[in-house]
Amino acid sequence: MFDPTDLYELAKDAPELTDPVLLYHFDGFVDAGGAGRLALGHLLAELEHRVVATFDVDRLLDYRSRRPIMTFDTDKWVDCESPELAVYSTADATGTQFLVLSGPEPDREWELFAKAVGALLAELKVSKIVTLHGIPMAVPHTRPLGITMHASRPELIGPQSSNFGRVQVPGSMAALLEFRLGGQGHDAVGYAVHVPHYLSQAEYPHAAVTALEAVTRGTGLVFPMEGLRDAAERTNVEIEEQIRGSAELSTAIEGLEQQYDAFAAGSDKESLLAEPSSMPTGDELAAQFERFLAERDEDL
Template sequence: MRTVSESVISEDNAQLRADVPRGLPMVVVLSGVSDAGGVVSQLGEYFDEHSSPREVIRFDTDVLLDYRARRPIITFNKDHFEDYQPETLTLSLASDALGEPFLLLSGFEPDFRWERWVDTMLFLVDEFEVSTTAWVHALPMPVPHTRDLRATISGSREDLIEEHSIWQPTSRIAATAVHLLEYRLFGMGESVAGITLLIPHYLAGNEYPAGLVGALDYLMAATGKLFSTEAPREQAQKFRTRVDEQIGENDESVSMVQNLEERYDQYVRDAEKDADLVSIDGEEVTGDDIDGLPTADQLASELEQFLAGQIPGPDDEPGENWNLGHNPPESPSGDGSPGDVQ
């Protein structure tokens, strides 16, 4: 393993680093990969607002980030530039709703030097004696918004996998830096859990508050920490109501959702983890179609087209883009409470 002097750390708070309690869980929330329902971005904002993060370590943006792929934001004010906002990647000491500490790795996913960054993270996991590492990702799936939000769990946490992982495919996919981190931790026998939320395909392009609720529920199950979900649940319920109103005004859309429900319920009943619930990046996974029903992808595509347009936030009035020929009411953008993860 490389030494920390050769790592990708640019700054550290030496005193806080020394004072970090050992044996804390680490939550990983990194942007940069596909983020169905805006789950990761919502989660990052939630922790910024509610967990009082104190920066322990800052990673070197110049070394890790591809600026041309993810250009920073700067403001042009009449005749000059100001308010330059470069991307950051930090490890912070944060607090849950009870004031209990945990480590939070947040910011951008590294574009470059994955191996060096992962080596540095393994060094820090050892230094801080991290009890478990949990990360969150979200994928669009042809699942109905009327069912509890479910997930695929990866890693070494057999307790979470057995209880919560509904979909367990075998497929080759494009890796992320966090996948590599989990892979290395798993190989070392460390405790790690990857939480991939399954977001309804036809709502995945919108900010989906039920995804935030689901992410927090699963993170609580993985880390033992307590995160307040009252406000996100209220927002999720508002969005769920608007989705139901929108779909309820069109018989064809109601039928589509019912067919998605039938496929989903059949899948759950059969518990065939390798069934053809969905395809990844257009490539079929495995399994057979359910007789007599359109494919889940076809249903999701039609629903997505029906709900196409710009979807405002939960407190906004419906915009003109919502007049899609069906005169919908207020605009939807999410699901109701996905149900607590026990």
């Protein structure tokens, strides 16, 4: 029997914490608009933090499926960007400590990894785990972004309407942690931001803003948001400029707005997960945004 604690190493100077919340996101699964990645990346960029635990990526990752970047200079190798899956300790704008778990999604030993995270939660006295990511939906960027909440106990999120019934989908490590650790009595919450499907492959900071605002409502943590909101505003301005330059794109967005408004008013029972045949597909809209995305990438 493998010992799950062998999968991680706790820092020798790990801080003493009091019921911290742990926010987590793994790169590699569905994250429309980069909602989860941008949100946690923003927090680690804005807040002072330190590593409190690292996981053994050599055991967890398949390097041949996502090869690390190496740098060759003239006649020798000079660098290798080794992946890191780690837990960081930081504090919000009010001084409340919390934890962030981020890095690549494990390729193997999922069940052992879930047990390892459970053991780490016990060592760090974590009170609640929260995951956040984006999912593509047939919604326009001109309307408020919705959120599908899920949790290990319904009391953690309260009543909500949902676009989902009972469905089977490919699993993820984030979902497995909520399922396994929630089943063991841990409080686990997830926020899935509804990202316009035609922007799902782009970085959409507004989705990260929406995700972090949901975390604040659910946990009381207060985050520095000015930089992220500025990025969201700049992106929305660029999107509007692109739309104004295309009559076809403007018509498509107007159609999505009408569908969204009808759904919100309750006069249309069509799920926002699937589009009517008269609506453009996500691929068709995304194709029209290719030039916009390429121009944004060149500016970054």
